Amino acid sequence: MTAHATPAAEESSERLCGLLAEFADAPALVEAARTVREAGIRRFDSHSPFPVHGIDGAMGIRPTVLPWLVMGAGVAGAIVALVMQWWTNAVDYPLNISGKPLFSLPANIPVTFELIILFSALTAFFGVLALNGLPRFHDPLSQSERFRRATADRFFISIDARDAAFDATRLRGLLEGAGATAVETVYEAPTAAQIPPVIYLAGIVVVSLALIPPLWIAKDRRSTSDTPRMHPVRDMDDQPRFQPQADTPLFANGQTMRLPVPGTIASGDLRDDDHFFRGTEGEQFVTTLPPQVQPVTLAFVQRGRERYDVYCAPCHGLAGAGDGITSVRALARPDSPGWVPPLSLHSLGVREQPIGKIFNSITNGIRTMPAYNAQIPPQDRWAIVVYVLALQRSQNAVLDDLPPEEREKLELRDFRN
Amino acid sequence: MTAVDNTFNLPGQRAPLVTGKADYATITQDVCAIAEQHRPPRSWYIAFAVSVATLGVLGAAIVYLITTGIGVWGNNSPAFWGFDIVNFVFWVGIGHAGTLISAILFLFRQQWRTSINRMAEAMTIFAVMCAGLFPAIHVGRVWLIYWLAPYPNWLAMWPNFRSPLLWDVFAVSTYATVSALFWYLGMIPDLATLRDRAQTPIRRMAYGLFALGWTGSARAWHHYERAYLLLAALATPLVLSVHSVVSFDFAVSQVPGWHTTVFPPYFVAGAIFSGFAMVITLAVPARAYFGLKHLITPRHLENICKVILVTSLMVGYAYSIELFTAWYSQNPYESFLFLGNRPFGPYGVFYWIMVTCNVVIPQLFWFKKCRTTAWIMVVIAILVNVGMWMERFVIMMSLTRDFLPSSWGLFIPTPIDIVMFIGSFGLFFTLFLLFCRYLPVVAMAEVKTVLPHGHQP
Incomplete structure (x- = not known):
């Protein structure tokens, strides 16, 4: 990687990403965030190893929409579960269980409840990832050695250079005035955000290989063959036994079929009148x-x-x-x-x-x-x-x-x- | 125990949840060091070797079972359910404590949960994996297990959505999914910590892949905290529903001893009881072994012991109300089972082990000495889990003597039954040891929020 983060490196090929300021503790971070916001900056963020109280108000973060998404998913889960159970067991294949109603709410509540929870939980999980723009495997800030302590024991404010009011000199002074223990400018080489060609190549190979089995199956399902169908699980199809009228070494006369004992009369066959x-x-x-x-x-x-x-x-x-x-x-x-x-x-x-x-x-x-x-x-x-x-x-x-x-x-x- | 005794409540003052001189840096260091050591100690290797060997035996037993048929178990008519379902209920019950700690105690703002929730949630997921194994192989033809799912198929058939066994499929799979999501979501910030501390490119890439690019952004934390709260609020009714549905497997049937309305709360209480006992069994050695005594303090352990005591009383109540109902209902089959066959029949000895381990022995936790002495609580916790396994076995054996004496029988486990039960511990401990080796065993980000302010730099 050619990207690095030094205040002096201002080569033409590297893009200015923004400013990064470090703070010693959470209260200083909250105060600095408020200062930055009051200075008219909007494209900025603060980073802390744990959620800091009061930072939402200081940064002007609006309440998340996530609960509404989750509620919608819960309602969808309930509808999907009820319609699925009603349609499958009462309409498509009416399943009579001891003469009970084909669809009755009490018996269908457990599955409905579980699907409400499942849909809601999946939405909460993937919703938080989507709202946070995750996964994101490249971040210009990660080029900063110092920034690695953001997930351990240090607190940071990052200001995006694309902000309309971005002015590196003014903001550096502002951050230092707000108690930053260090301020650095973050640059990034244009190639740094690209996926390395090796990974591209590996990805193409893996995807191509993964496509072979489904294509093979699809081809075989569509075409005809004069050999018997493959049957990987035999279940009870293969039952070793003697066929009637075949040879066997088991009995003295060499036949698989047994004759009844002489004089045998089947039940109901005695007609002596x-x-x-x-x-x-x-x-x-x-x-x-x-x-x-x-x-x-x-x-x-x-x-x-x-x-x-x-x-x-x-x-x-x-x-x-x-x-x-x-x-x-x-x-x-x-x-x-x-x-x-x-x-x-x-x-x-x-x-x-x-x-x-x-x-x-x-x-x-x-x-x-x-x-x-x-x-x-x-x-x-x-x-x-x-x-x-x-x-x-x-x-x-x-x-x-x-x-x-x-x-x-x-x-x-x-x-x- | 550590020098600081935080098991007393001083009026007007909160007992510290983290003892000793801990700050953000030392917590990060202490927890990450466990996952970062180049060579774990010899004892880890020994434990891992034993666990993997046991897991291998389990795998061999499963292959034998699948290729031969479930006749290798002792299951028979009338005991259609044997060790398979006993182990299923046992393991799924163990899992419940993890969700209780991570979700219910979170909703109740019980901040002492932060030190143990990661380990307890891991325990949940591994226990649910052990649990899911048994019903899956118990169906006989495992390769057709997808028939349990409602998917359009050429049989033109759908599952019976009014069967408790189908409810069980949905409940346990939802539980496994939500537990895994909850565990993973909680771990993302800590995985980012491990990524940022990584010294080698491979570690950085591996942890980076699973940290998903987390940078501790305040905007991200805002969504994250709400998502965590929502998942906790969803997991709380879920965990209560799972063991209720498991109990429906029994309670919805007609078998004497199963067909009772007390089963859902009784099963849930028993699940929490056994799960907390398993937390003690795992946490006490782990805190000593990994040097986490200042994070998992005597106060945490004492709180767990108190939960065990309370749930023991609940379970004891359920046992006695079963006896009372059998007598009061004057139902001859119930009376025969509860007042005759269960305590004095062929499996009577297991009934009395159950009562001793689940009701009598946990009463020791009334004494503070027992709640604060590590070895005593581990011994009690192991006995509790013995007792809880016996409980499920005793319940299952109701099958052997139901309405018609001519169809009575006995269940005798085969060696494969026993090997598989022991083998499931191999699976559990293999996963748990791998978790301890590679993942953050304590929720660092959460513990940092409960640090006393005096310790902050």
Whole structure:
């Protein structure tokens, strides 16, 4: 550095920065500050190792605006906290916690309070730096050896040469008259305030290097690749285990999959009642309903009708005539040559079947009709069987089937017109 | 102790806060000399080596924990919280005394705080770092801890802002931030002093970087003093809120022994209690070791002992009111816990250690002899911190026996649990020793304002 601070050095290349006066104690500093201010100087400052009482009035320092900034930050913190909590937990992703209100002030006070404090404290800290023009890593005064005691045990007044009323000779006399123990003129070389090129270079290198990772990430996020995505944290994705149908040395037969012990029956799979589950007895189809569904109630028949309308009616038709909507539409299409229309349930062949055979047809399917044992539980299959019997009866009834009083009503009606 | 006894109050006369022949120059010299010595004494190296070794063990334990899983701890069902949360509450409580000294005593114009506030604030920050460590690693998958923050993400999820654990995240991180700002702001003038006294370019640059160009300008002091006051006024309710929120982690749950309204004040009192004990533990050796007996005087220590005594009574009150409430409420679960399980159950011995250390032993501070004898107060302070750790442990163990006897269990710490607790002291003391070595341990600028006028040059 070429800058130095001697009263004699008045080279043309060095800029006059101002005057620096040293005082022995705080009361002398306050008095001198008042004198300087009364002499019409405005661009001056005093320096002390600790805050000196009364200096603000002597120098005419106006109250700081900092408390207002901090209050503004506190209000902003409250608003940010409340809006954030309301929007995130009540609007964007309503989070129901035990049925409590999505937004209720008491539960949201702690975070609000903390953010008020956080915003205020950050503003107080960065506000005081900003108001003081800090950080400032170059100060012409730092060229003065003497000035280094300003932070230890001495008191100083500095007057800026840019002040309109600056007059080095007059002010020197003024300061000495005010009790200064020493007065010196501060000069600074024009280059002194510049950052050294080495630091510039280092800064450029550091910034360039720091840009590489984010740019790399940005590039990879924007482009495609045929290799799998990098996954630094595996979490539970990688779980060592045997795959089914793979080899293993662990078991004698070399397979990973284990077969159940012979004779194992899964829960609910024991079907040792042929009458109920298969509709057979020995080699023969049964002709009676199983005891599980007896006696037949009206509700059971209605259940059968409801299931029939769901599973059977699409092909067999609601009345069982084989005219279900699926069959009708399939026959209407010229391009469906393979369609076998369902039998009418009222055809003689079907009517003569034992009921165990009807049950078996539903259970296992017949010809092109698929098996329905997976969809319909046995109880419901029997209900459908009962309903089919009812349909057959209804479609093939004779007059003698009616009770006498109903028959009378029918005979009395005139069918001629 | 020093020749001048400033522990008496003479009517009409203030006891000096700085004893001996101290002026601006000697205070600067005495404090800066600690940070400026070329080679610290051998004892510093020994203490530092032990601390760093302990810190290394902590680091190894953390790596083991993260790579293996939190099953290396003794935590289990029903004791989902074990040493991790005990240590968290213990350390965050220790931190509270620093903020109390620096903020609350500042607002109350208790000028005796100036000699000890820097050290106490450093203690706060290091303790909060130790505290923050435990919940951070306790979450299990540490690399996803950013999920705690409310940021827009592809999960389309937000944190639950009505959970005390989330409040805790905000409270502790705000506390750490504000404490660090407060500490650093207070240190800027002193860093400038060290910068201006620096003999080598490296020291000058390092301290200069952090002093931010401070020149002790009156215009700067004007903003600075107001900012310091504002931060003190903000830190005061903050410190009360932090341990209240920590206590909500427990009090908002249903567990018998946790679900009580006395918890926030009880926790805050306990925090100040343990924190002041830690201040004694640190300040008494430091003042002797660094030759600061004229700045940290017997009066300071006696005042701290008085605070410990008062907070001990508060904590004792909380213990007794818990017992009373358990009996008076006739709630069978509360009665079982407080009148049966806690004092006489599997962890009963820890309960009685807690009562002895926290309520009985601090009563010695009624005697002036105990308040002014260094070794007695250090012994009591260490016992207080033992007791306060036990308190948190006893509270945590309420988990092991709650409503349903069929789901009762036991918590037994593993060696990793114990190593990590000891290791956290390694972290704390490593940071504290580095602080003592490189930073101004006493707030010089502040002490200069409380000098008696007769000592000024």
